[in-house]
Amino acid sequence: MSYVRNLPFVMAGLRIFDLCFLCFILISFQLVKTDPQGIEGSVTNQNEAIDFLQRNEFESSSVCNAIMEASWNYHTNVTELNRQQMSGYQTATFMVYMSFGAEFRRNNWREATRFRWRSFGDVSLRRIFSIATVLGSAALPAEERVEYAELLQSMKVIYAEARICPYDPNRVVDETFLTRPRTTFIRNDNDFRDYGFLEEEYQLQSQFTRNDDANDYNDRTEDICLPTLRLEPDLVRIMAESRNPKELLYVWRAWREASGRPLRRRYLRFIGLSNKASRLNGFNSTTDFWQRDYESDDLEVDLERIWDEVRPLYEQLHTYVRRKLKERYGDTYFSFDGTIPAHLLGNMWGQSWVNLLDITIPYENRPFLDVTQNMVRQGYTPARIYRTAEDFYVSLGFNPLPESFWQRSLLIQPPDREVICHASAWDFCNGVDYRIKHCTQITMKDFITAHHELGHIYYGMAYKNLPHVFRSPLEFDPGSKYHIPAHIPYIRYFIAYILQFQIHEELCLAAGHTGDPHKCDIYGSQAAGEKLQKLLSLGKSQPWRIALSDFTDGRTTRLDAGPMLRYFRHLNDWLARENREDQVGWYTNQALFALTGALVNTSSGVFIRNPCGSPCNTFPDGLRLRLLLQKV
Numbered sequence: 293m294s295y296v297r298n299l300p301f302v303m304a305g306l307r308i309f310d311l312c313f314l315c316f317i318l319i320s321f322q323l324v325k326t327d328p329q330g331i332e333g334s335v336t337n338q339n340e341a342i343d344f345l346q347r348n349e350f351e352s353s354s355v356c357n358a359i360m361e362a363s364w365n366y367h368t369n370v371t372e373l374n375r376q377q378m379s380g381y382q383t384a385t386f387m388v389y390m391s392f393g394a395e396f397r398r399n400n401w402r403e404a405t406r407f408r409w410r411s412f413g414d415v416s417l418r419r420i421f422s423i424a425t426v427l428g429s430a431a432l433p434a435e436e437r438v439e440y441a442e443l444l445q446s447m448k449v450i451y452a453e454a455r456i457c458p459y460d461p462n463r464v465v466d467e468t469f470l471t472r473p474r475t476t477f478i479r480n481d482n483d484f485r486d487y488g489f490l491e492e493e494y495q496l497q498s499q500f501t502r503n504d505d506a507n508d509y510n511d512r513t514e515d516i517c518l519p520t521l522r523l524e525p526d527l528v529r530i531m532a533e534s535r536n537p538k539e540l541l542y543v544w545r546a547w548r549e550a551s552g553r554p555l556r557r558r559y560l561r562f563i564g565l566s567n568k569a570s571r572l573n574g575f576n577s578t579t580d581f582w583q584r585d586y587e588s589d590d591l592e593v594d595l596e597r598i599w600d601e602v603r604p605l606y607e608q609l610h611t612y613v614r615r616k617l618k619e620r621y622g623d624t625y626f627s628f629d630g631t632i633p634a635h636l637l638g639n640m641w642g643q644s645w646v647n648l649l650d651i652t653i654p655y656e657n658r659p660f661l662d663v664t665q666n667m668v669r670q671g672y673t674p675a676r677i678y679r680t681a682e683d684f685y686v687s688l689g690f691n692p693l694p695e696s697f698w699q700r701s702l703l704i705q706p707p708d709r710e711v712i713c714h715a716s717a718w719d720f721c722n723g724v725d726y727r728i729k730h731c732t733q734i735t736m737k738d739f740i741t742a743h744h745e746l747g748h749i750y751y752g753m754a755y756k757n758l759p760h761v762f763r764s765p766l767e768f769d770p771g772s773k774y775h776i777p778a779h780i781p782y783i784r785y786f787i788a789y790i791l792q793f794q795i796h797e798e799l800c801l802a803a804g805h806t807g808d809p810h811k812c813d814i815y816g817s818q819a820a821g822e823k824l825q826k827l828l829s830l831g832k833s834q835p836w837r838i839a840l841s842d843f844t845d846g847r848t849t850r851l852d853a854g855p856m857l858r859y860f861r862h863l864n865d866w867l868a869r870e871n872r873e874d875q876v877g878w879y880t881n882q883a884l885f886a887l888t889g890a891l892v893n894t895s896s897g898v899f900i901r902n903p904c905g906s907p908c909n910t911f912p913d914g915l916r917l918r919l920l921l922q923k924v
Contacts, residue, residue: 331425333406338417341407345420345759348400352760355396356721364718367729368702370452370710395437397430416833423761426584429565431572436565443562447555452712454551455519456527459539523547523640524713525705525731531640532647532737537621544635586787587835594851595783598790601853605860608867611876613637613645616652630878646737654870664735674703674732681742685750688814688821693749697726705731715741717748719763723756755831762833793856798844799824809859 335341401424409421429440521527521543530543563578570581583591614632617625625633638647645652649662667677675698682693705711713731715738720726726749732738755763797809803817814820827843834842837849857864 331405332408332410332421335407336411337407338412338414341409341412341417341421344403344407345417348403348424349760351396352400353721356760357725360718360720364720364727364729367712367716368706370712395430397427400424401427401430419833420759420761426573428573428581429569432565432569436568440562440565440569443558443565447558447562450554450558451551454523454547454554456521456543456546456550457517457519458521459530459536459542460517461538519550522713523551525733527640531635532638535620535651537625537636540635541633544640547640587837595786598786598851598853602790602856605857605864605867607876608864608871610878611871611874612867613648613652615871615874617648620651630875654866662736663739667734667736667739672734674730674734674738677732677734677739677742678703678728678746680739681746684743684815685746685821687816688824689818690750690821690825691753693746694724694726696724697728697749700725701728701730703728703730703732715745717745717752719749719752721760721763726752751828754825754828758829758831758833762831787851790851790853790856793859794840794848794852795827795843796859797855808862809855810862 404421404424407421409418409425412418412421430437432440521530527543527547531540534540534543566578570576570578573581575581575584588594610632611630614626614630617632617636621636625636632642634642637645639645678701686692702711705713711731712729715728715730715732718727718729728742728745728749730738730741730745732742752763793809796812799814799817799820800809800812802823803812803814803820805812805814823843827839830839841847841849
């Protein structure tokens with residue numbers, strides 16, 4: 293194999309990049325509790341129920357395919373006409389779950405609820421009906437269903453079309469907010485804007501009149517400029533590559549003004565409708581409706597347990613990165629509370645810190661394990677990046693991608709039209725048409741992304757023979773964070789990150805690997821590939837605990853942070869040594885985390901006396917901080 297191809301399997305921290313999509317296999321299962329939700333009727337004829345499902349399968353595929361085609365046309369050619377055509381599909385059929393029209397869904401629901409499905413002897417049949425008899429947002433009255441679909445679509449469009457002006461170093465950007473308390477207040481009952489931003493003495497170089505809420509911003513002095521910078525690839529590249537803190541701060545804030553602020557009123561109304569739909573389905577709120585998929589009455593307890601297990605590692609990493617950033621940018625941007633300013637983290641949302649490698653790398657005389665320049669020198673193209681990713685899956689025993697994938701995918705940003713560039717995998721619901729949409733750059737980051745996105749494609753190909761209700765639609769929505777306007781629950785990513793290490797450890801075991809898990813390379817292992825394909829083929833036909841038990845040969849049925857901690861064991865030990873002179877932890881909302889000190893209980897609150905001790909130079913000796921928002 294070439295050096296480029298080999299890299300992902302020799303680079304610590306990136307060897308499991310291609311497994312990120314796998315965690316969604318388990319989380320996306322439609323998980324039914326012991327007492328599943330759903331309505332049932334009086335018909336007990338199981339054969340009649342099967343006939344209904346067979347008719348529904350064909351119709352579902354047709355409706356889903358038509359909606360996906362319209363969505364693809366819009367996402368790969370952002371024009372008003374295509375937006376209206378996509379919206380037309382969505383509102384004409386009252387789109388729900390991104391795949392089914394709500395009216396179509398309601399008709400199926402009415403038919404499904406005729407059956408006394410809990411009495412059926414077939415477990416899979418009961419599982420299908422437990423899903424089919426929960427209606428989702430289609431439970432809303434007709435007028436509100438239309439409003440729901442239109443709000444969802446308009447929020448996506450606002451996000452997709454948001455632009456900001458280039459940074460102008462001659463304009464002043466106020467930075468004092470980094471060290472002063474933030475104030476949020478409401479001017480009147482109908483105005484929900486956060487004036488914490490507006491009270492600051494700076495002027496954003498953005499255009500705030502490109503949306504229906506233009507009148508909301510009459511009190512702002514606007515810059516005269518042409519907003520040309522989009523999120524991808526422009527702003528993503530700036531956040532990754534710029535080392536000018538003023539530019540980073542401007543871009544970070546301007547994007548939130550341009551993309552998030554226009555959504556505020558729409559989002560408040562949308563959440564109200566979403567909660568109403570959830571109540572009509574028998575849930576207390578959208579939160580409860582989403583949590584039904586995790587088959588746990590104690591989801592928050594489970595997540596708290598996992599967080600407690602991984603928090604020490606995260607705190608060590610946080611402390612190390614903060615120190616390195618302070619060395620680079622100075623103390624100006626860092627207050628005494630131990631936090632890290634989000635705009636300095638190399639990512640628009642601070643969720644990935646990989647772009648800080650040049651700042652945080654511990655051994656300066658060693659070369660970066662970044663093959664971007666090697667790829668450029670070797671003449672890599674977007675197609676070659678995806679061919680290399682395909683080769684990884686073929687080495688595990690998967691079939692090559694169909695020729696239609698290469699003909700219909702969009703791997704390069706077209707020069708003649710607007711495209712929503714967020715990398716995404718698409719399943720057109722017919723078992724033959726799978727595509728990628730990705731404005732691919734010749735970088736190691738996109739090399740990794742290509743492996744991730746093809747994971748979604750191979751997942752879709754693996755479960756294509758399952759009933760439609762057992763398939764997990766591939767995400768095609770981009771993510772200030774797109775998951776908010778697109779109404780995508782985000783806790784899945786925390787769970788997913790834990791699960792991917794569990795999956796990685798099992799695949800390494802199947803491949804015969806011994807020793808440190810971060811040195812495992814499953815490339816070419818037919819045994820690991822067979823195990824992986826078996827897992828993928830389940831779709832969401834089984835509860836995730838059963839699927840995980842089968843995958844691990846009965847070793848576990850729950851989330852476990854152990855594999856991740858074992859993967860990063862050497863890193864954790866090294867960080868602990870590096871951070872021995874630093875205070876590990878941070879304050880947030882005036883609450884203290886991870887500081888060791890004497891707790892002093894008083895009648896009015898809890899205090900910490902001298903939390904740092906002699907080695908600490910982050911806080912003054914004798915500091916006493918009152919914890920207002922957290923009980924200790």
